[in-house]
Amino acid sequence: MSARDRIAPRRLYLVCDARPRAFLxxxxxxxxxxxxxxxxxxxxxxLIQAARDxxxxxxxxxxxxxxxxxxDLVAACGADGVHVGQDDGxxxxxxxxxxxxxxxxxxxxxxxxxxxxxxDPEVDYVAVGPVHATPTKPGRPAAGLEYVAWAAxxxxxxxxxxxxxxxxxxxxxxxxxxxxxxxxxxxxxAPDPEAAARMLRERLEDPVGAAQP
Numbered sequence: 780m781s782a783r784d785r786i787a788p789r790r791l792y793l794v795c796d797a798r799p800r801a802f803l804x805x806x807x808x809x810x811x812x813x814x815x816x817x818x819x820x821x822x823x824x825x826l827i828q829a830a831r832d833x834x835x836x837x838x839x840x841x842x843x844x845x846x847x848x849x850x851d852l853v854a855a856c857g858a859d860g861v862h863v864g865q866d867d868g869x870x871x872x873x874x875x876x877x878x879x880x881x882x883x884x885x886x887x888x889x890x891x892x893x894x895x896x897x898x899d900p901e902v903d904y905v906a907v908g909p910v911h912a913t914p915t916k917p918g919r920p921a922a923g924l925e926y927v928a929w930a931a932x933x934x935x936x937x938x939x940x941x942x943x944x945x946x947x948x949x950x951x952x953x954x955x956x957x958x959x960x961x962x963x964x965x966x967x968x969a970p971d972p973e974a975a976a977r978m979l980r981e982r983l984e985d986p987v988g989a990a991q992p
Contacts, residue, residue, distance in 0.1 A: 781880040782859035783903050785843060787937045789813045790983045791976065792961040794847070794915075797821060797829035803836035806966050809976025812840075815862055815961075817847035830856035845884060850876035860884065860903070865892060870901040886941075888922050890929050897934045905934055906961060909942020910952055915963050916942070924955055931956025946978045953982065 792813040793806050803814055816833050818826065830846065834857040837844035846858040850873040853861050860882025863873050873883045885896040886906045896905045907930040912921045927940050940952040941961035949960060962979065969975035 782843060782882050783880060785859075786813075786882055786904050789843060789937070790959050791980050792939055792959065793966050793976070794961060794963045795967040797825075798832070798967075800832035800836050802972055803832060804839065805971075805973040806976045807836060807840035807842055809966075809973040810980025811842065811966065811976050813843045813845060815845040815847055816856070816858075817862075823852060826852060827855050830858065834858070843882070845882065853877045853881060862886070862906070870896070870899050874901040888919070889926065890933070893926070893930055893934055893938075897936050902936065905930070905936055905938040906941045907934070907938050907957075908940055908961075910940055911943030911948065913943040913963070924951055927952050927957055928955040946975070946982065949979060949982045958983065 789812045791811045793811045794815040794817050796818040814833055814837055816830055818829060821829060833844045843859045845860050845862050846853050846856050847862050848867045850861045861873050861877055862884040863870060864886040870883050870885055882903045883901055884904045884906060885902045887893040887896050893905060893907060896902045907926055908922050909916055909919060910922060910924060910927060930938050939959040939961045940957040944952065944960050944962050945965035952960060965979060966972050966975045
């Protein structure tokens with residue numbers, strides 16, 4: 780089974796900067812099943828070095844490891860795929876760099892972008908948001924809960940709600956049909972990442988919204 784075939788069942792996706800393996804393993808024990816390394820401060824060699832802990836932690840937990848915005852380093856990092864934003868080049872270019880079996884994820888911020896990603900054969904999953912304004916994406920306006928509801932009704936590929944989500948507001952996206960979420964600070968800044976992940980996972984396992992692909 781290729782990495783592309785493994786994305787659909789995933790529910791809780793953590794994006795963070797370079798972290799110790801112990802932190803990653805704690806988050807994975809709590810229920811995270813996708814981890815993404817996103818660290819704009821690192822050069823190529825340091826990014827490859829940091830990726831070793833992500834790769835090892837993901838393998839140990841049966842999780843997926845995604846690299847942010849560097850399709851050229853996916854192989855060197857041992858990543859299962861790459862995530863590209865709207866300003867990071869095309870999904871086709873990412874696919875050409877990483878090959879046919881790895882994952883390409885795409886950020887989207889409005890229905891027209893969501894529809895384009897859903898129709899793109901090179902895209903394996905779609906990120907929908909930011910639901911709320913977030914300091915991890917300064918200057919990007921919130922897409923709002925309406926975009927989540929649109930995605931639940933229209934996107935056929937696996938999709939993840941993203942943007943300022945935490946245990947206090949995740950019910951807002953599940954009520955509108957989200958079954959998968961991406962978080963950053965809710966786990967990365969938590970004093971107990973395992974407990975934070977477990978709380979979020981429990982909310983996702985008992986959604987109040989409609990099912991989605």
